[in-house]
Amino acid sequence: MHAHMAAAADWAWWIGLLLGAVPLLALAVWHCNDAGHCAAFALKRWRRRPRLPPGHMGLPFVGESLALLWYFKFARRPDGFVHAKRRRYAGNDDAGLYRTHLFGSPTVLVCSPAANKFVLQSSQDGTFGASWPAPELVGVSSVVNVEGSQHARLRGFILAAINHPSSLRTIAEVIQPRIMAALRSWADKGTVTAATEIKKVVFENICKTFVSMDPSPLTGTIDGWFAGLIAGFRAFPLDFPGTAFRHARACRKNLDTAFREELQRRRKKELDVHNDLMGGLMQMEDDQGKKLDDDEVVHNIVTLVFAGFESTSNNIMWAVYHLAKSPDALRKLREENMAVSRDRNGGFVTLDDIPSMKYTAKVVEETIRVANIASSVYRVALRDVEYKGYTIPKGWRVVVWLRSLHTDANYYDDPLSFNPDRWDKPPKPGTYQVFGGGPRICAGNMLARLQLTIMLHHLAVGYKWELLNPNAEVIYSPHAKPVDGALISFSKLNSD
Numbered sequence: 373m374h375a376h377m378a379a380a381a382d383w384a385w386w387i388g389l390l391l392g393a394v395p396l397l398a399l400a401v402w403h404c405n406d407a408g409h410c411a412a413f414a415l416k417r418w419r420r421r422p423r424l425p426p427g428h429m430g431l432p433f434v435g436e437s438l439a440l441l442w443y444f445k446f447a448r449r450p451d452g453f454v455h456a457k458r459r460r461y462a463g464n465d466d467a468g469l470y471r472t473h474l475f476g477s478p479t480v481l482v483c484s485p486a487a488n489k490f491v492l493q494s495s496q497d498g499t500f501g502a503s504w505p506a507p508e509l510v511g512v513s514s515v516v517n518v519e520g521s522q523h524a525r526l527r528g529f530i531l532a533a534i535n536h537p538s539s540l541r542t543i544a545e546v547i548q549p550r551i552m553a554a555l556r557s558w559a560d561k562g563t564v565t566a567a568t569e570i571k572k573v574v575f576e577n578i579c580k581t582f583v584s585m586d587p588s589p590l591t592g593t594i595d596g597w598f599a600g601l602i603a604g605f606r607a608f609p610l611d612f613p614g615t616a617f618r619h620a621r622a623c624r625k626n627l628d629t630a631f632r633e634e635l636q637r638r639r640k641k642e643l644d645v646h647n648d649l650m651g652g653l654m655q656m657e658d659d660q661g662k663k664l665d666d667d668e669v670v671h672n673i674v675t676l677v678f679a680g681f682e683s684t685s686n687n688i689m690w691a692v693y694h695l696a697k698s699p700d701a702l703r704k705l706r707e708e709n710m711a712v713s714r715d716r717n718g719g720f721v722t723l724d725d726i727p728s729m730k731y732t733a734k735v736v737e738e739t740i741r742v743a744n745i746a747s748s749v750y751r752v753a754l755r756d757v758e759y760k761g762y763t764i765p766k767g768w769r770v771v772v773w774l775r776s777l778h779t780d781a782n783y784y785d786d787p788l789s790f791n792p793d794r795w796d797k798p799p800k801p802g803t804y805q806v807f808g809g810g811p812r813i814c815a816g817n818m819l820a821r822l823q824l825t826i827m828l829h830h831l832a833v834g835y836k837w838e839l840l841n842p843n844a845e846v847i848y849s850p851h852a853k854p855v856d857g858a859l860i861s862f863s864k865l866n867s868d
């Protein structure tokens with residue numbers, strides 16, 4: 373009898389421990405990261421009594437990274453993380469700032485038109501610095517990594533090479549034959565995976581316009597290295613054999629070597645190529661007559677391919693996808709482009725045609741808004757920064773969440789639907805930040821728009837297509853795309 377009672381008491385003790393101590397322990401673990409950072413913040417600045425933005429920093433070490441990954445990868449609700457913060461912490465004085473802890477860094481998440489603008493505009497004035505998660509993968513001398521006058525100088529070179537009307541005019545001419553040939557080959561095949569085929573033609577055009585390379589085994593290998601680099605850039609920075617990050621570092625090294633060899637052949641005059649991006653970057657001089665050094669040319673060529681390849685391909689894929697689902701928009705696009713084409717005898721689109729392509733411009737902006745290829749950009753606070761009564765502490769990472777503006781029903785009616793006509797009116801000020809803003813606003817924004825316009829023109833005047841899996845699920849990591857890569861049937865417009 374006594375033995376039974378002792379055993380029951382033992383059980384009760386363990387159950388009590390489980391029900392009481394374990395939740396308490398879990399609660400302590402859950403709050404210790406947040407409490408630790410808040411205490412360190414307050415102790416350092418005890419005289420001023422500043423306020424951290426509202427939020428929570430999640431578990432020790434991993435912070436809220438797993439929650440963010442869960443929303444992106446598994447729940448397939450890419451704005452879910454921000455919405456959850458907003459629901460929980462936005463009060464009457466919501467400043468659009470929340471504290472969190474992501475990928476090893478205490479972080480402030482910024483997600484309102486005004487707060488985004490504040491951060492983006494005040495970069496480069498000693499308030500916020502560039503802070504890419506893996507700077508060595510993009511190249512230390514790349515425009516996206518350098519600051520101040522070095523940034524302004526490099527950016528000037530790049531803008532002249534890819535965003536100036538004269539360079540855009542040349543690029544428009546160079547890329548069209550390949551686009552037209554690619555579309556003809558899709559029609560011959562009859563069924564294609566749009567994501568794959570678009571990547572192929574965009575990459576070939578990038579190789580042609582940036583380094584005058586025609587498709588060859590080398591460009592195939594370079595393509596593979598870029599794929600490895602892009603995959604590793606989005607992976608956790610674990611440098612072990614077998615990790616995506618380790619592979620990306622190797623790919624980055626190979627790319628540097630390949631482009632450096634190309635550059636040296638040009639320097640030794642073994643190759644006489646000037647009218648491409650690499651030639652332009654090698655020849656340009658700044659106000660003091662100084663040219664870019666070899667590292668700067670190579671690192672920035674890699675950055676430009678990196679920045680322009682995935683973004684352009686993904687946007688074109690989404691245009692194909694949405695137009696297949698929006699016959700009315702495709703009809704209007706076709707009417708406008710047929711007129712341009714008739715006027716010009718079915719030839720190339722030139723820069724001079726573009727101002728008259730008003731509806732096409734709406735399709736371009738709507739595609740870029742809905743595709744949201746650059747979901748966020750990164751900064752680091754270089755000093756304690758005050759914003760609307762909150763302090764962003766020195767050294768904390770700042771993630772400017774661009775995409776939440778473009779999917780917010782307060783700014784865009786039925787925001788997830790593709791509706792080019794919404795561009796009959798300009799968006800509310802500050803709510804369209806697809807290319808970022810301030811001194812680091814996308815250096816390729818005009819090139820991106822141009823490529824999309826040209827592709828839309830040739831698609832609309834010559835072809836028709838249908839999605840074979842119109843209800844395919846959409847995945848959001850590393851970038852949004854339908855799981856089947858937008859499998860389409862594709863044929864010439866006058867083929868019936």
Ligand code: HEM
Pocket residue numbers: 515516527530534675676677679680681683684687740745746749750805806807808809811812813814815816817819820
């Ligand atoms: C629709 C397609 C594109 C989107 C949505 C996009 C978006 C962005 C965004 C949001 C930034 C700002 C990054 C920051 O603030 O840190 C950026 C920067 C940049 N983009 Fe793009 N981009 C696109 C296409 C391109 C293309 C085609 C190129 C060139 C081939 C390009 C080259 C760059 C460069 C060089 C920067 C860095 C600018 C600097 O730091 O000064 N982008 N892009």
